[in-house]
Amino acid sequence: MPRMMADSTMETGNIGGAKGFQFSGVRIEHLGATEYTLVTIAVDVTGSTALFADDLRKCLIAAVESCKRSPRSINLLLRVILFSTSLARGIEELHGFKPLAEIDPQSYPTFKPSGGTPLFDAMFSVVGATNAYSKKLMDQDFLTNGIVFVITDGDDTSSVATTGMIKDEIERGTRGENIESLIPILIGINAGTCKNYLAALETEVGMKYKDAGDATPGSLAKVAEFVSRSVSSQSQAVGTGGPSQNVSATI
């Protein structure tokens, strides 16, 4: 069960049809704009990331800070989750979909990597929650699109969700049923021998794969910049009604 922040402005939602997958998002009555890009960043905190956990946290903070400086920042809602089998139900939500102005990334906790990789659960959570929350917003006349990033160094070792479930959610998002467009991105960092496996997921589930190379401060800084530029691009597309576009930014 994701840990939900105790905040009366937030409410909990379920990802349709998936028991045990929850997310949180700001209550609609607290939203002032008419259109939003729903951004989700999922970070691998399994044991294998221990050597670069601090840099991974800095990467996350840098990406969020950069999004906060965007001219479109008031039209962004951000959700951040960590994933590892050491966490309850494999996923911990640092916060649900919230306006960037309400997020202080410097307060993100120090990562304590351990456990195996529920990669598929993380992928399902980020896409499914985006679709579910977007439906809620679109039903209330908001215009939304979404972009999700899953940052990982390895393959799936223990998940409840299947690739079929992930693929269905991605197809639901890219079809534009309950969200104008959805761009799902899997980022491999220090993926090494898992690189080919992760790249193959692109074909299997439809999640674009970007390899970030070795986990160095420099490469993780590039990941942060990639996230920021991709979010900016997607944010400018909201309201155009266009289909999902390929991300032109590179790492």
Added chain:
Amino acid sequence: MRFSTDHYFQIGHAHYTAGKPCQDHALSRSTGAVACAIVSDGCSSGGNTDIGARILTLGTLQAIREHAKARDGSLATAGVSIAARQEQCIAAARPMLGLEPEDMLATCGYIYLTQDGGLVRLHGDGVIACKYRDGTIAMRRYDWTDNTPFYPSYNGADLDAFVGCHGGDMQEVRFTEQSVVRRERGEYVRTDRVEYSLKDGIAGVSMEFSASHLEQIEFLAIFTDGVTQIDGVDWRDAITDFLAFKSTAGEFAKRRMIRGIRDTQRAGGKGPIDDISYAVVHIQPETKTDIEMEEQPWGLQPHEGISASSSTDAGR
């Protein structure tokens, strides 16, 4: 009663493709206990009427603020007081900004509601609509012959020219009202058409609402005539769609109209041909929480997610 408001204006296809600015403007404000919603439509063949429209809406807002602050609880003086202030604003702003008379050619309609009742006034053309708590929508559309509406800025020689443009006979029929009622089930009933003289049209539309009548209304809205010129959409259906709010939190009217327009464009239409704008007051019945809530100062737009109450039967 507790009031909340929202408004929206958007450029039409004709101006967008011609490289002209949006000449509609809309404003709304609420303290909770008092609310106003204002729209203005600048003349397409005038000068910088986008500026004129804004001067009118802002001047009207200021006039309503002053009246609300000074009034003794009576709306009887509101119409005259606000009209006088509008004239002062136009007269003062024009030379200050170096504007020409043709820059000030804009219609103006407003809704002004208090706990004692409300007033709706319209000079020019447009639509006034009430959505009752039982889902019934009553709409009144106002048009001028030859699409030549009266503008509040007309006086002296300009007024003579306007009268001359309409044939010179003050008793001649030049202004029409179409009344439509739409039941919740969707059928349109009771469509009436009333013709008014040039003299009556210049005097403008004035509607008064008692407090008890307001309690039966969920939304009171005023539209510029752009709502009657949406490609492929009957104006009655457009009004109905723009009042079909999914929620009343935040920029509820803006979201609804943006979404409504997009839906028409997705269906193959061009959307609004003319600039379009509307301003809406949401009327919530008084609850114990309302009594305890403090009034908001003018200038803030409190957006509270209070759901609509259940409908009540109302004779009309």
